[in-house]
Amino acid sequence: MKKGGDYIMDNRKHESFDQRFLAPLKNRPGLEPDEIFVEKLRSELTNGSKTSIPLRQKWHWPILVPMAMAVLLFSVLSASFLGSDTSKESSENVKMADEEDKDKSDKKSEGRDIYNLIASNEGFKRVYQTVTKSTGSPTAGRELVFYFDALQKKDEKYIQDVLVFEYFENNVKEVLDYYHSADFSTLEIESVESSQHGRSLVTFNFLDNRKKDLIRKRLLVDLSDGKHIKVLDYIDPAEINFEKEAKVKVKAEYLDNNFRLGMTEKEAIQIFGSSYEEYTDSDAEDGTVKYWLYQLEADENTTSKVPNKSMVDFENLHNQKIGIQFWIGWSTDEKVMNMSMFYSLKGKIHSKILKSDGTILEDQQLTGEIILDTTPFKLDEEETIAYERFRKDPSAKHLKNIAPLSIARFYIQAQLDRDYHAQYALYTTQPERVMWSKEKHLEEALKYEESKEDILRVFEGFNEGEFVQINDTDGYVQFQNKNGLQGFSMTKDPDGVWKVNFMPMQ
Amino acid sequence: MDDQQLDINDIYEKYYRDVYHFALYFTNNKQEAEDITQETFVKIIKSIGNLKSTDKLKTWILSITKNTAMDLHRKKKFIRLFPDWGWEKEKDSFTPEDRLIQKGEWTELQSALLSLKQQYRTVVILRGLKELSIKETAEVLGCSETKVRVDYHRALQLLKKQVLSNEEGWGLHNGQS
Numbered sequence: 001m002k003k004g005g006d007y008i009m010d011n012r013k014h015e016s017f018d019q020r021f022l023a024p025l026k027n028r029p030g031l032e033p034d035e036i037f038v039e040k041l042r043s044e045l046t047n048g049s050k051t052s053i054p055l056r057q058k059w060h061w062p063i064l065v066p067m068a069m070a071v072l073l074f075s076v077l078s079a080s081f082l083g084s085d086t087s088k089e090s091s092e093n094v095k096m097a098d099e100e101d102k103d104k105s106d107k108k109s110e111g112r113d114i115y116n117l118i119a120s121n122e123g124f125k126r127v128y129q130t131v132t133k134s135t136g137s138p139t140a141g142r143e144l145v146f147y148f149d150a151l152q153k154k155d156e157k158y159i160q161d162v163l164v165f166e167y168f169e170n171n172v173k174e175v176l177d178y179y180h181s182a183d184f185s186t187l188e189i190e191s192v193e194s195s196q197h198g199r200s201l202v203t204f205n206f207l208d209n210r211k212k213d214l215i216r217k218r219l220l221v222d223l224s225d226g227k228h229i230k231v232l233d234y235i236d237p238a239e240i241n242f243e244k245e246a247k248v249k250v251k252a253e254y255l256d257n258n259f260r261l262g263m264t265e266k267e268a269i270q271i272f273g274s275s276y277e278e279y280t281d282s283d284a285e286d287g288t289v290k291y292w293l294y295q296l297e298a299d300e301n302t303t304s305k306v307p308n309k310s311m312v313d314f315e316n317l318h319n320q321k322i323g324i325q326f327w328i329g330w331s332t333d334e335k336v337m338n339m340s341m342f343y344s345l346k347g348k349i350h351s352k353i354l355k356s357d358g359t360i361l362e363d364q365q366l367t368g369e370i371i372l373d374t375t376p377f378k379l380d381e382e383e384t385i386a387y388e389r390f391r392k393d394p395s396a397k398h399l400k401n402i403a404p405l406s407i408a409r410f411y412i413q414a415q416l417d418r419d420y421h422a423q424y425a426l427y428t429t430q431p432e433r434v435m436w437s438k439e440k441h442l443e444e445a446l447k448y449e450e451s452k453e454d455i456l457r458v459f460e461g462f463n464e465g466e467f468v469q470i471n472d473t474d475g476y477v478q479f480q481n482k483n484g485l486q487g488f489s490m491t492k493d494p495d496g497v498w499k500v501n502f503m504p505m506q
Numbered sequence: 507m508d509d510q511q512l513d514i515n516d517i518y519e520k521y522y523r524d525v526y527h528f529a530l531y532f533t534n535n536k537q538e539a540e541d542i543t544q545e546t547f548v549k550i551i552k553s554i555g556n557l558k559s560t561d562k563l564k565t566w567i568l569s570i571t572k573n574t575a576m577d578l579h580r581k582k583k584f585i586r587l588f589p590d591w592g593w594e595k596e597k598d599s600f601t602p603e604d605r606l607i608q609k610g611e612w613t614e615l616q617s618a619l620l621s622l623k624q625q626y627r628t629v630v631i632l633r634g635l636k637e638l639s640i641k642e643t644a645e646v647l648g649c650s651e652t653k654v655r656v657d658y659h660r661a662l663q664l665l666k667k668q669v670l671s672n673e674e675g676w677g678l679h680n681g682q683s
Binding site: 024025034037 | 514518519526527530536539544548611612615616619665666
């Protein structure tokens with residue numbers, strides 16, 4: 001028995017070692033098949049002939065549109081499974097379109113002559129020959145050349161007629177912008193996959209003079225009625241603003257490098273120009289009396305929706321209709337005392353704020369609206385008197401007739417002052433809402449004491465907050481900051497004094 | 507699944523991963539693995555009528571996969587060890603300890619697997635990686651269970667030897683070598 005038991009144990013040891021030994025391979029990366037391949041094969045197996053499905057054969061149309069969309073959207077994933085028809089084949093000559101095919105030409109192609117186009121442009125010639133050979137249809141080759149020619153000539157009408165937009169949000173301008181600096185003489189067809197119904201998925205590449213790079217692209221040519229070409233040519237939004245982004249980046253660096261606190265108006269105009277809008281401000285806590293707003297790299301006719309200095313025009317920045325919003329704040333002696341700059345790169349809004357005390361705040365976020373609160377948190381004069389009176393004697397009698405918003409501000413001020421006695425006294429005394437004792441509060445507050453910066457970060461935007469009363473005894477201060485809409489909940493005690501709820505931000 | 511109502515959809519759904527995994531382990535080439543997968547299912551559709559019982563569907567499918575992989579391999583003579591998939595790590599930054607651990611990494615194992623004879627490679631894939639039972643592995647390979655045991659043992663020994671061949675001083679634990 002013992003021997004047998006040892007044998008089993010040894011076997012287990014071996015098995016365990018072997019399993020551990022093979023485990024990295026068992027979980028190797030790339031083990032799962034490409035989803036597009038799986039769907040493509042599934043569709044072919046279930047829709048196609050049950051007798052024969054040759055390797056890397058033609059695919060049926062029902063899967064081509066979603067396929068093409070998927071391929072276009074996930075070009076990295078799809079890069080490896082396409083490509084049975086390579087450009088090597090393109091060197092072979094093919095017959096020109098015969099007269100019959102030529103008659104099929106749509107009205108919109110008028111003025112375009114395939115013979116002239118392929119004679120004058122090597123790229124067009126390659127496209128024509130390869131597509132014609134791969135699809136067996138000179139019409140497909142010809143119509144695709146016409147499409148590229150229209151892109152080259154920025155023929156908006158032709159593009160509008162042939163492009164299919166129903167699947168994407170692209171528009172003609174975006175498509176034309178995308179091909180704006182394409183060198184069409186460098187066009188090469190990498191592969192063509194055709195259905196039996198006149199639709200072809202074409203993979204091609206070309207040199208982009210602006211990007212100084214070889215661009216690889218796919219589009220779907222639909223000639224299912226044998227006559228009218230339809231093209232599905234999806235442009236990734238990230239590609240559209242390439243040029244604008246490059247300009248914005250350069251400009252943002254320029255502003256950053258040339259800005260300094262203490263500049264005079266003359267110096268500012270010299271460096272940043274005189275195309276600014278001026279906003280006066282008499283309420284700024286840091287002493288700023290006016291702001292200049294520069295809106296740089298902005299599209300013509302774009303009007304900013306900025307209502308005042310504390311807002312950032314997220315929408316126009318995000319879609320890059322406005323490249324950069326650049327604010328500078330002026331002191332009474334006409335010197336620059338603060339700056340804030342906002343711009344969008346690769347879908348993210350970047351912000352840089354230089355405060356009058358030299359503090360720099362930098363951030364970037366994907367979505368949402370940035371609301372600036374450059375005014376430091378500070379009780380006003382009246383509030384300060386009431387707050388100090390309350391601190392000396394933390395009794396509710398000193399809070400009578402004080403607005404709930406001010407009481408909420410006392411709470412924040414008490415936290416900043418680390419006066420946790422006063423802070424506790426600002427909590428509601430409603431028995432069902434009391435969550436812990438004063439001792440517990442003091443203990444916890446000391447244990448989890450936060451820096452002033454952290455406290456102010458939590459209450460960023462509170463200055464612009466407003467009190468929302470839900471009913472006779474409940475309400476909250478609503479304010480907004482980078483984390484979104486925030487609420488600070490409060491309760492009216494039986495003595496009519498508004499107090500802060502325990503854990504008011506939750 | 508009823509014998510008379512074999513649905514290619516169901517078969518595909520249930521086994522495409524197994525087929526692809528086998529093919530990928532066998533070739534370490536995504537393109538070839540896709541080709542093998544595709545060819546395997548074409549063969550399945552063609553000959554599903556010959557299958558008498560669905561009890562052995564999995565081993566039947568894997569046996570077609572194995573034959574397809576071997577055929578394709580013979581035809582194309584493709585052996586591309588590590589295509590540029592960008593998974594290789596920067597070896598320079600590794601400490602000796604890292605290297606020891608790295609010895610067991612998948613690239614080493616995959617490379618060693620490809621160096622095995624097809625007979626051993628298939629048994630490692632089926633038994634060790636796809637975790638088929640001895641009986642199932644024997645069915646796929648069309649041999650006796652004893653032969654599976656022996657071949658698997660030998661295959662693993664060769665695999666370990668291959669992985670460790672260039673590393674001095676790293677002995678196997680549990681008395682293995």
